[in-house]
Amino acid sequence: MRTIKSFVRRNGRMTCAQQLAFKNLWPMYGIDINDGTLDFQTIFGRNAPTVLEIGFGNGEALVTIALDKPEVNFIGVDVYESGTGALFNILQEKNIMNVRVIHKDVMMLLSGIIPPHSLLHVYIYFPDPWPKKKHRKRRLLQTDFLDLIKRVLVPNGYLHFATDWQDYARHAQAVLSQHPDFKVVLDNTQIPNYCPRPTTKFYRKALQLGHVITDLNYQVV
């Protein structure tokens, strides 16, 4: 497994409300990683299609899509504590029952903890772009990452990736199109249970900066 991290731990102060939510609401929305693989049926108490968002930040997209698709299970993975606390507060306030959160590096989840062929979609919205040349190896989307995504997606499952960094978009497109197990999806209206990408903090930042946003949809073949 890759040892180089795709994130930097942010030391931003958590508000009291975020700290309390993180601690008190963890038993309700958090998934503890113990031994073995996760059992989504037990976690959600139902058998339903399951979608993973990697790097949910403050959880804005998860809230929007979970409200839009109550019949789908959503798992968010991030290492950012303040964002997780903020998300927990909104989940409780809006009584959203179809979201659970894992607070870990996604790389270790993809290689074993998430069961094989268990996810309908994987969403990655505005991952850390690592624009400097010497940092590019930190980018999440690389061939080894796609091998792991293929392992967890159901046959014909989908990966949706969005970035506002043109160099990362070109890199992602090249890596995806060279991967033998992924094919591009040009018409996203054909994707079952598809959620259009909601507005997020990093999407708004990108718009303010006048960046061009690239959305890529690929399907496992």
Ligand SMILES: C[S@@+](CC[C@H](N)C(=O)[O-])C[C@H]1O[C@@H](n2cnc3c(N)ncnc32)[C@H](O)[C@@H]1O
């Ligand atoms: C630039 S932010 C984007 C947040 C959100 N998707 C948005 O659009 O506002 C990227 C997020 O990915 C998370 N992240 C990066 N690498 C990760 C990894 N290996 N495992 C889990 N989360 C990761 C970071 O902690 C951060 O919250």
